[in-house]
Amino acid sequence: MRHIAIIGSGPAGYYTAEAAQKLWGDEVRVDIIDRLPVPYGLIRTGVAPDHQSIKGVSRRYEATALSDNVRFVGNVTVGPDVTIAELGELYDAVVLATGAPSDRPVGIPGGDLPGVIGSAAFVGWYNGHPDHADLAPPLRGAGAVIVGAGNVALDVARVLAKTDEEFAGSDIVAHALDQLRGGRFDTITILARRGPHQIAMTPKELGELGHLARAAPEVDPADLPPVDTDAALDPGQRKSVAHLRSFAARAVSKAVRIIFDFHAAPLRIEGEGRVQRVVVERTTLDATGRVAMTGQTYVVPASLVVSCIGYRTPPIDGVPYDEQLGRFANVDGRIAPRLYAVGWARRGPTGTIGTNRPDGFMIIDQIAADIMPDSGKQGRAGLDRLLDARGVEVVTFRDWQRIDDVEVAGARAGAPREKLVSMAALLAARA
Structure with missing residues (x-):
């Protein structure tokens, strides 16, 4: 069994998870970690609100998210809640798909x-x-x-x-x-x-x-x-x-x-x-x-x-960073042993949403060449124990579906949803 942690639940993160599924089938477990309690990153908060057809790509990610071997781990911040070093101990590979939100x-x-x-x-x-x-x-x-x-x-x-x-x-x-x-x-x-x-x-x-x-x-x-x-x-x-x-x-x-x-x-x-x-x-x-x-x-x-002159990927403690380019320092996605970057975190804010798909498949091919199939890593079981001990409230994809229901029900006439815009409201909507 291979255990992969992906940091960031936007297009790059979900395309990478999809690539892992296609390559390894049931022999992989993927945890997609995001500091927000809602998935989809740029699709939700970056694509213009009047471009609903573009946002429809999230339906593809939902198919990946609802599979048994991919899990959304929302409301978890890398750094305060769990460090990159700790994730490296728990997973065979850690992929930074944080985008360029700054x-x-x-x-x-x-x-x-x-x-x-x-x-x-x-x-x-x-x-x-x-x-x-x-x-x-x-x-x-x-x-x-x-x-x-x-x-x-x-x-x-x-x-x-x-x-x-x-x-x-x-x-x-x-x-x-x-x-x-x-x-x-x-x-x-x-x-x-x-x-x-x-x-x-x-x-x-x-x-x-x-x-x-x-x-x-x-x-x-x-x-x-x-x-x-x-x-x-x-x-x-x-x-x-x-x-x-x-x-x-x-x-x-x-x-x-x-x-x-x-x-x-x-x-x-x-x-x-x-x-x-x-x-x-x-x-x-x-x-x-x-x-x-x-x-x-x-x-x-x-x-x-x-x-509107461009974006940067925020640095993460312990991860090499290219200040000039505003992204993680990497060579074709490799940052360090078993640590990778994908999407805008790898190449900077260039390309379309679809550009992230071949990027994700490329990174999974590299991971396949770099890691052993059965390393004995704890993966999600170890992450759950660590987060539980620290009192971190994890938001699952099922929780997100309940949030989604609340937003859709609260939509004004003609709108697809009315987004909840505070962390407190988002977390409360899980009930």
Whole structure:
């Protein structure tokens, strides 16, 4: 029998568990450990609430979770409740699938002013993550500035711009919907350091901006490169740039403007006790494609700044860490003997949800090459004894199903669920 502990119950964790099942069948026991009492990680608290079709992938993970040899061990924090070293004594292999839930710092003067929020926190707020439910971002005033040129920036802009009616069928949490209803911005500016050809925005997400009820995207035609240069792009990029060209070609007047400001690097954030403006410098690209500063500056008024410039994996005591890349130090997923990383914890915040599946299968292949089939490790029995002795309340997948029932029953009309947003409420719902 092989015993594997996976830290993190998001896509990378469940795909790794699925791979272990497919390789070893009944000859493996997998414990998926998470500090939250709810599974699915990014699917629950990272995917935009109005993208329910993407969240549907959790049904695949549920099939894995309900099998006899995979167990969800929720409400257990690695470090305070059990250490990596202790897990290494109990399991044949320990896989870190913690994702990258922390924001990269914005890294400019004024980045600590009230009203400057990282995208992980902002997305967690409207998705009901217990860590961010009390965020209360400023949602009225001079305007919102979003820093970044990826899909998360589009998600934030779309959530800020939508009407109540456009959230029908989504699982945006009630506290976020109430606060959005109480204050909306007339201007949302997306700052991108590079040009349209360098964005990491996919066609579907860009296209959605063109169909909002009260908001319209704006692109300055002067920011667009010559049309014939689009031929060098891959098909997805060409479609994305085609959306930008269509935004530039039409003059649509709506209550909310979503302004794409390309070749724009934030220099500093200013304000008296809170965010009031962002000082931006115009950029250009040199012959090698690198960003070059021009010295030309201007001011964008803002009461809210959301930084969507990337994520980092939080360090864990005793685990080698790459500070520059913001992930665990590893070579093709191997960190140390019988200690591995998978998904964003291995490669950084790149790729789609589906990218984690081949990643998980690769890691299991490595584990198969590294460990003996019958090492005599205690596995889950040893973990249960340790956690019980420490008074840790473990949340099982059956417990999660009861929480799920409570959330679904409490949904507002048309919504799939109303998420419980505090640890106390989540734990109480198990009864």
